[in-house]
Amino acid sequence: MQIIKTIKKLRKEINKLKRRNKTIGFVPTMGALHRGHLGLIRRAGKENDIVVVSIFVNPAQFGPKEDFRKYPRNLKQDAGLCRKAGVDIIFYPDAKEIYPDNYKTYVFVLKLSDCLCGNFRPGHFQGVATVVTKLFNMVQPDIAYFGQKDAQQAVIIKKMVSDLNMPLKIKVLPTVREDEGLAMSSRNAYLSEDERKDALVLSKALNLARGLIKAGLKDAPKIIARMRKLITAKKTSRIDYISIVDLENLKPVKKVSHACLIALAVWIGKIRLIDNIIVKK
Amino acid sequence: MQIIKTIKKLRKEINKLKRRNKTIGFVPTMGALHRGHLGLIRRAGKENDIVVVSIFVNPAQFGPKEDFRKYPRNLKQDAGLCRKAGVDIIFYPDAKEIYPDNYKTYVFVLKLSDCLCGNFRPGHFQGVATVVTKLFNMVQPDIAYFGQKDAQQAVIIKKMVSDLNMPLKIKVLPTVREDEGLAMSSRNAYLSEDERKDALVLSKALNLARGLIKAGLKDAPKIIARMRKLITAKKTSRIDYISIVDLENLKPVKKVSHACLIALAVWIGKIRLIDNIIVKK
Numbered sequence: 001m002q003i004i005k006t007i008k009k010l011r012k013e014i015n016k017l018k019r020r021n022k023t024i025g026f027v028p029t030m031g032a033l034h035r036g037h038l039g040l041i042r043r044a045g046k047e048n049d050i051v052v053v054s055i056f057v058n059p060a061q062f063g064p065k066e067d068f069r070k071y072p073r074n075l076k077q078d079a080g081l082c083r084k085a086g087v088d089i090i091f092y093p094d095a096k097e098i099y100p101d102n103y104k105t106y107v108f109v110l111k112l113s114d115c116l117c118g119n120f121r122p123g124h125f126q127g128v129a130t131v132v133t134k135l136f137n138m139v140q141p142d143i144a145y146f147g148q149k150d151a152q153q154a155v156i157i158k159k160m161v162s163d164l165n166m167p168l169k170i171k172v173l174p175t176v177r178e179d180e181g182l183a184m185s186s187r188n189a190y191l192s193e194d195e196r197k198d199a200l201v202l203s204k205a206l207n208l209a210r211g212l213i214k215a216g217l218k219d220a221p222k223i224i225a226r227m228r229k230l231i232t233a234k235k236t237s238r239i240d241y242i243s244i245v246d247l248e249n250l251k252p253v254k255k256v257s258h259a260c261l262i263a264l265a266v267w268i269g270k271i272r273l274i275d276n277i278i279v280k281k
Numbered sequence: 282m283q284i285i286k287t288i289k290k291l292r293k294e295i296n297k298l299k300r301r302n303k304t305i306g307f308v309p310t311m312g313a314l315h316r317g318h319l320g321l322i323r324r325a326g327k328e329n330d331i332v333v334v335s336i337f338v339n340p341a342q343f344g345p346k347e348d349f350r351k352y353p354r355n356l357k358q359d360a361g362l363c364r365k366a367g368v369d370i371i372f373y374p375d376a377k378e379i380y381p382d383n384y385k386t387y388v389f390v391l392k393l394s395d396c397l398c399g400n401f402r403p404g405h406f407q408g409v410a411t412v413v414t415k416l417f418n419m420v421q422p423d424i425a426y427f428g429q430k431d432a433q434q435a436v437i438i439k440k441m442v443s444d445l446n447m448p449l450k451i452k453v454l455p456t457v458r459e460d461e462g463l464a465m466s467s468r469n470a471y472l473s474e475d476e477r478k479d480a481l482v483l484s485k486a487l488n489l490a491r492g493l494i495k496a497g498l499k500d501a502p503k504i505i506a507r508m509r510k511l512i513t514a515k516k517t518s519r520i521d522y523i524s525i526v527d528l529e530n531l532k533p534v535k536k537v538s539h540a541c542l543i544a545l546a547v548w549i550g551k552i553r554l555i556d557n558i559i560v561k562k
Binding site: 007011019021102103104105106107108109110111112129130133134137138140159160163164165166167249 | 288292300302383384385386387388389390391392393410411414415418419421440441444445446447448530
């Protein structure tokens with residue numbers, strides 16, 4: 001396994017692989033790898049000749065008051081996990097390599113970027129779309145892998161790839177959860193023991209919604225009200241949003257009459273967590 | 282020579298060529314081909330195994346009051362010229378193929394897109410950057426060729442390719458001119474005989490500037506004033522801008538003390554023409 005830090009070196013390696021017609025699976029990450037990432041990596045290994053993982057905490061997708069500086073970083077541990085999972089190349093650039101002086105170009109996916117998390121994190125998805133475009137152009141993968149945990153990100157990346165005719169496939173794999181249901185996230189590492197227990201309320205609220213829908217409730221505002229009640233019972237919680245939206249255009253639905261995304265963002269103490277499920281009618 | 286109308290068919294052909302490690306030279310055009318385009322095509326033929334020319338009048342780069350509808354279109358003549366010039370593939374999609382319903386993704390090159398022509402054509406360079414990104418992703422060229430006549434476009438495309446790490450080279454070839462100096466442009470076809478004579482004032486003003494600089498004049502506003510005087514002597518003329526700017530950041534310079542771009546946009550009757558030269562100090 002190689003750890004490559006410059007675009008020049010990466011490009012040289014990729015060109016070598018391309019000339020030999022090797023297929024490339026790519027997993028873009030911000031490091032602090034957990035079982036969610038490792039699932040993507042293993043799947044990439046099964047479906048491609050070569051697996052590239054990028055580890056880059058992307059400043060362009062953090063707001064000025066967000067946790068860019070204290071976002072968990074641990075290359076040594078990440079590299080160990082990657083090696084064990086069969087990764088061929090880790091791309092680990094620094095910020096100047098990705099955003100040199102006078103950087104000016106951004107990719108916008110309109111409308112899909114303004115709702116849900118985009119409402120609370122202005123500029124976030126522009127930063128995501130831009131860095132993912134850059135990484136795709138560097139790695140030139142055949143398939144890139146993302147987690148369903150970041151549901152809005154997955155929708156936006158798929159739309160961007162389709163709109164800009166990028167020559168690759170996107171695969172989105174199901175959210176990996178702890179035994180108690182908490183969705184895997186690098187930010188879980190911030191939670192105290194008590195907060196971790198309270199954080200279970202996110203997946204519990206989603207399960208409640210699934211149960212209500214199975215039992216025949218279709219009215220989205222009523223479902224959301226029940227979820228809200230469950231979550232606000234936890235004193236450490238503060239809700240950014242709970243939304244039931246169309247799977248493609250992310251617009252709120254009033255009735256759960258077709259496949260929908262139920263997504264939420266909730267602060268537990270000082271940690272903002274997200275989770276979601278897809279429900280069929 | 283093939284004329285391909287769908288992205289699906291194009292991608293199939295490109296994949297075939299890539300697997301055989303053929304190099305691809307790409308000339309994106311809006312058709313109405315003239316000797317400027319043909320110079321790009323011939324150069325592409327010399328430097329690559331395969332030449333792809335796209336012909337697509339891109340609605341996203343025209344303003345609501347601009348000449349999208351009456352922009353000259355003549356596939357038959359263009360195809361004849363391409364065949365003679367050794368083109369392998371013409372990509373000739375319709376607008377729905379490039380911008381399907383619910384299209385949402387745009388590429389912005391900040392700052393460079395707002396000045397000069399961008400000032401007078403809001404959204405124009407966003408449309409250019411977006412369609413060029415899409416075409417690059419479809420054609421996957423090794424080298425793409427642009428004309429220096431569209432100087433700002435060339436600067437923006439080069440910046441975009443560099444910023445987004447697109448895996449190709451951009452080559453910008455000198456402006457091709459009529460014998461009397463008029464820069465080749467598809468829009469020249471709109472000019473009446475009298476207007477065509479008046480239009481010579483654009484290149485004359487640029488030559489005047491070059492002469493003044495050679496003679497030792499360095500003060501940009503003074504040079505521009507002299508150019509303005511020459512142009513406004515033509516009754517059919519109306520100046521959008523005359524600017525002397527830095528070659529890379531396109532910011533106006535006060536003194537011509539390093540290599541600069543002198544660019545202008547002038548209406549001759551109802552036709553908006555652009556021209557430019559690069560001057561070394």
